[in-house]
Amino acid sequence: MDSIAVSMWMLSVRKVLPVVVLVVGLLWPAVSLAAGPVYLVHDEAEPMEVLAGALRAVGHPTFVDEQAAFADRLRETTPEAVFMYVHGDVEPGVEIDLINYAAKGGRLIILHHGIASAKVRSRRWLPFAGIAILPRDHPTHPWRVLRGNVRVVNLQPGHYVTTHNIDYPETILYRPSDEPSTAQSLDGFTLADTEMFLNQHLTDGRRKTVLLGAQVEVDGETFAQDRAGWLMPAWQGHVFYFQQGHRAADYQNSTFVQILLNAVSWKP
Numbered sequence: 001m002d003s004i005a006v007s008m009w010m011l012s013v014r015k016v017l018p019v020v021v022l023v024v025g026l027l028w029p030a031v032s033l034a035a036g037p038v039y040l041v042h043d044e045a046e047p048m049e050v051l052a053g054a055l056r057a058v059g060h061p062t063f064v065d066e067q068a069a070f071a072d073r074l075r076e077t078t079p080e081a082v083f084m085y086v087h088g089d090v091e092p093g094v095e096i097d098l099i100n101y102a103a104k105g106g107r108l109i110i111l112h113h114g115i116a117s118a119k120v121r122s123r124r125w126l127p128f129a130g131i132a133i134l135p136r137d138h139p140t141h142p143w144r145v146l147r148g149n150v151r152v153v154n155l156q157p158g159h160y161v162t163t164h165n166i167d168y169p170e171t172i173l174y175r176p177s178d179e180p181s182t183a184q185s186l187d188g189f190t191l192a193d194t195e196m197f198l199n200q201h202l203t204d205g206r207r208k209t210v211l212l213g214a215q216v217e218v219d220g221e222t223f224a225q226d227r228a229g230w231l232m233p234a235w236q237g238h239v240f241y242f243q244q245g246h247r248a249a250d251y252q253n254s255t256f257v258q259i260l261l262n263a264v265s266w267k268p
Helices: 003-031 045-057 067-078 092-103 115-119 125-129 246-254 254-265
Strands: 039-042 062-066 082-083 108-113 145-156 170-176 183-198 207-220 221-234 235-241
Touching: 039 045, 039 067, 045 062, 045 082, 045 246, 045 254, 062 067, 067 235, 082 092, 092 108, 092 125, 092 221, 092 235, 108 254, 115 125, 115 221, 145 170, 145 221, 170 207, 183 207, 183 221, 183 235, 183 246, 183 254, 235 254
Parallel strands: 039 062, 039 082, 082 108, 108 235
Antiparallel strands: 145 183, 145 207, 170 183, 207 221, 221 235
């Protein structure tokens, strides 16, 4: 290429480049802010419909399915996140689909009774979650469901999931269940007239990052455990568990909802 041709080429680049930069600059925010689809699989629709509304409000295409429809939908595309809210038995095919989804890089967010006594009947589910549930008549640490005003506290104040866009409405005196421990004043919130589980036993050492603790008072006695929210790696993906969410009203609590939104948007 001779000097005249080079000069003409450089002149054309100077004219075109600002236009290209302008177009990319205009398109980039739309691309970076685009929210991926989120699937919610359940066997009780009302709470998940409330959560779906919050997800759609921040731009996520959201699909709420029972187990059979979910299995079909998961074959069509890979969602940004999957919420699992199955109270009863997990269908074996769905169980495998959820585990495989997380293993291949997905973000699986298990809610409330997604880890509860009914899951003892699922061969793979509790081992996958790193949880053991002992019988209700176990002599030392039986499975229990406690009902009342559940106070949830932030045990990871430096973590994105528990802090991003969150202004906790309360300061709660909480004594962590990981003994020895002392009572501490921690940021938190209260979910009224709901459920808390006692004695979800961890079976995977320190693999989990515990995010939230919870306590409830029943018949004058306070029960607390550091099991209200956690995060763990699962091969190429990640699994969250949040023990809250028994009632549809729980998903109308702005603090809890923001924690769930943060679990979707968190970057490892």
